[in-house]
Amino acid sequence: MYYREAGDFKTSYRADQQNFPIRFDRIHFWVMMVLAFGVVPFFINDYWANAVFVPFLIFAIATLGLNLLTGYCGQVSLGSAGFMAVGAYACYKLMTSFPDLNFFVVVLLSGGITAMVGTAFGLPSLRIKGFYLAVATLAAQFFLVWLFNKVPWFYNNSASGQISVPRREMLGIPITGPETAASTKYLICLIIVFVLGFVARNLTRGRIGRSWMAIRDMDFAAEIIGVDPLRAKLSAFAISSFYIGIAGALFFSVYLGAVEVGEAFGINNSFLILFMVIIGGLGSIYGSFAGAAFLILMPVLLKNVLVSGLGWPSDLAAHLEFMIMGALIIIFLIVEPHGLARLWAVTKQKLRLWPFPY
Amino acid sequence: MSSYVTPDGRTIGDVLLEVKNITLRFGGVEAIKDISFDVREGEIRAIIGPNGAGKSSMLNVINGFYHPQEGEIWFHGKKRRAMKPSQIARQGIARTFQNIALFKGMNTLDNIMTGCFTHMHTSLIEQAIWWGRAEREEYRYREKVEHIIDFLEIQAIRKTPVGALPYGLQKRVELARALAAEPKLLLLDEPMAGMNVEEKEDMCRFVLDVNAEFGTTIVLIEHDMGVVMDISDRVVVLDYGRKIGDGVPDEVRSNQEVIDAYLGVPHD
Numbered sequence: 001m002y003y004r005e006a007g008d009f010k011t012s013y014r015a016d017q018q019n020f021p022i023r024f025d026r027i028h029f030w031v032m033m034v035l036a037f038g039v040v041p042f043f044i045n046d047y048w049a050n051a052v053f054v055p056f057l058i059f060a061i062a063t064l065g066l067n068l069l070t071g072y073c074g075q076v077s078l079g080s081a082g083f084m085a086v087g088a089y090a091c092y093k094l095m096t097s098f099p100d101l102n103f104f105v106v107v108l109l110s111g112g113i114t115a116m117v118g119t120a121f122g123l124p125s126l127r128i129k130g131f132y133l134a135v136a137t138l139a140a141q142f143f144l145v146w147l148f149n150k151v152p153w154f155y156n157n158s159a160s161g162q163i164s165v166p167r168r169e170m171l172g173i174p175i176t177g178p179e180t181a182a183s184t185k186y187l188i189c190l191i192i193v194f195v196l197g198f199v200a201r202n203l204t205r206g207r208i209g210r211s212w213m214a215i216r217d218m219d220f221a222a223e224i225i226g227v228d229p230l231r232a233k234l235s236a237f238a239i240s241s242f243y244i245g246i247a248g249a250l251f252f253s254v255y256l257g258a259v260e261v262g263e264a265f266g267i268n269n270s271f272l273i274l275f276m277v278i279i280g281g282l283g284s285i286y287g288s289f290a291g292a293a294f295l296i297l298m299p300v301l302l303k304n305v306l307v308s309g310l311g312w313p314s315d316l317a318a319h320l321e322f323m324i325m326g327a328l329i330i331i332f333l334i335v336e337p338h339g340l341a342r343l344w345a346v347t348k349q350k351l352r353l354w355p356f357p358y
Numbered sequence: 359m360s361s362y363v364t365p366d367g368r369t370i371g372d373v374l375l376e377v378k379n380i381t382l383r384f385g386g387v388e389a390i391k392d393i394s395f396d397v398r399e400g401e402i403r404a405i406i407g408p409n410g411a412g413k414s415s416m417l418n419v420i421n422g423f424y425h426p427q428e429g430e431i432w433f434h435g436k437k438r439r440a441m442k443p444s445q446i447a448r449q450g451i452a453r454t455f456q457n458i459a460l461f462k463g464m465n466t467l468d469n470i471m472t473g474c475f476t477h478m479h480t481s482l483i484e485q486a487i488w489w490g491r492a493e494r495e496e497y498r499y500r501e502k503v504e505h506i507i508d509f510l511e512i513q514a515i516r517k518t519p520v521g522a523l524p525y526g527l528q529k530r531v532e533l534a535r536a537l538a539a540e541p542k543l544l545l546l547d548e549p550m551a552g553m554n555v556e557e558k559e560d561m562c563r564f565v566l567d568v569n570a571e572f573g574t575t576i577v578l579i580e581h582d583m584g585v586v587m588d589i590s591d592r593v594v595v596l597d598y599g600r601k602i603g604d605g606v607p608d609e610v611r612s613n614q615e616v617i618d619a620y621l622g623v624p625h626d
Binding site for chain 1: 482
């Protein structure tokens with residue numbers, strides 16, 4: 001099977017604008033989906049779910065969210081982890097106040113609440129851009145973490161100041177709490193990622209996505225063709241926060257189970273998500289997944305190679321891991337500042353012409 | 359004066375846009391001093407003048423980037439209140455820029471599709487679901503955009519990122535984007551600047567075709583006198599923010615004040 005569009009004639013606009021214009025891609029994508037939904041759940045164990053798949057899927061949602069804001073609409077945000085905390089606490093409060101509410105509804109509502117908070121913190125973007133906006137969103141990060149530490153109402157006055165997820169079942173299967181099976185956690189995250197990925201793609205290929213990109217590329221030209229910067233920027237903040245809020249809710253309820261806000265949602269995680277966006281590729285849905293995969297899988301891989309493979313002491317390996325990750329990020333930014341998505345696009349371009357590049 | 363027919367057979371209608379006694383100041387600098395002129399429906403109206411005469415400022419006033427301290431703008435026979443540029447775009451005024459202002463991160467097709475923004479109405483939820491209304495709307499406008507692509511002969515660069523295009527083509531894509539908004543009034547800020555003779559001829563043809571085919575009223579700023587005199591119906595001449603001439607090209611050409619402004623006057 002060759003990777004090219006030659007001979008694959010498009011006869012309708014629908015065919016021309018489909019997600020994967022090349023047949024090879026299309027087949028690959030659906031094979032991947034069948035594997036992810038139909039095969040992986042039967043083989044997944046606790047180690048793979050907790051170390052690799054679940055964090056990857058959750059961070060993929062957060063990265064998608066930040067990519068919609070930063071990559072598509074051009075508004076830098078350093079408050080991602082703060083917004084994840086909003087999602088997590090919204091999820092906790094909803095689960096404890098309304099024990100009968102369906103878990104998926106809770107997650108959706110947590111996203112909605114985060115969207116409102118995110119829109120409020122997006123207001124400065126109407127006046128300031130670039131670095132200054134980044135600093136303004138940094139304020140959101142610190143303020144939100146402080147708020148969730150300071151006000152006991154958010155953690156139901158628990159003595160430890162932590163929030164921990166109550167056990168919930170759906171169709172008799174535990175879906176949150178310590179007894180949850182690895183495959184259940186994985187499937188919950190996968191379904192949500194699939195839906196949100198699809199929605200992100202739809203938003204970015206239509207009218208709204210174009211208005212975001214117009215604001216990103218040339219804001220005054222966007223204005224003269226009728227894009228209202230206020231609506232475009234605030235909708236980007238809202239949608240982005242919706243995604244990040246859902247990621248936060250899942251991070252708390254499905255992945256960690258119990259959360260201390262300063263630890264789980266500190267500034268480090270904000271940077272991690274931003275790195276995922278940059279390394280994956282700004283303004284690319286594929287890049288969001290690639291970036292999240294890279295930054296989640298690389299440490300796991302390094303640890304396995306260094307500790308299990310070469311038998312090094314684990315503390316030495318942990319420090320070396322930081323150094324290697326840092327070096328990799330720097331090398332990456334120098335060699336391919338547009339991220340893994342661009343690298344992938346270049347590879348595909350080469351594949352199209354292979355084996356006769358001229 | 360009501361509508362009349364030009365020698366080349368186009369019908370010029372009533373007044374579409376009228377600017378009355380516009381004065382625009384930036385601090386102590388008066389960029390535009392008490393300027394009035396009108397633009398009639400179906401007309402190609404040129405604004406000329408030396409550098410710094412206030413031509414671009416005038417366009418910025420018309421599409422709402424600048425708010426003049428004094429004066430009124432009448433559009434479609436109604437006085438226009440102060441509005442944001444995006445609202446003015448919705449009234450049917452589109453423009454291109456002197457320095458190309460395309461969306462560099464998108465390809466040609468997406469750039470032109472963005473021009474349809476004011477006409478597309480599906481909501482966020484419909485966009486998110488995509489199947490159904492959003493998809494139908496997208497393809498309906500894709501078809502319109504394809505007509506414009508055919509019209510401006512840019513089929514081959516449909517999927518090319520605009521940053522990779524040569525200058526002349528970028529100008530053409532920018533015109534296409536403005537046309538996609540189906541404007542009643544099209545403002546062109548130096549559409550032929552920096553082009554070679556051949557590209558200029560192409561662009562002139564497109565401007566004339568747009569005017570003839572879609573009946574779009576055009577206001578253009580241009581420095582190339584040959585072009586201006588050839589394609590415009592009436593010309594406004596500005597100098598240091600003042601209006602020094604207004605009329606059909608032949609009148610303006612023989613106006614002593616205009617000749618002085620362009621060639622300079624000996625000091626004796």
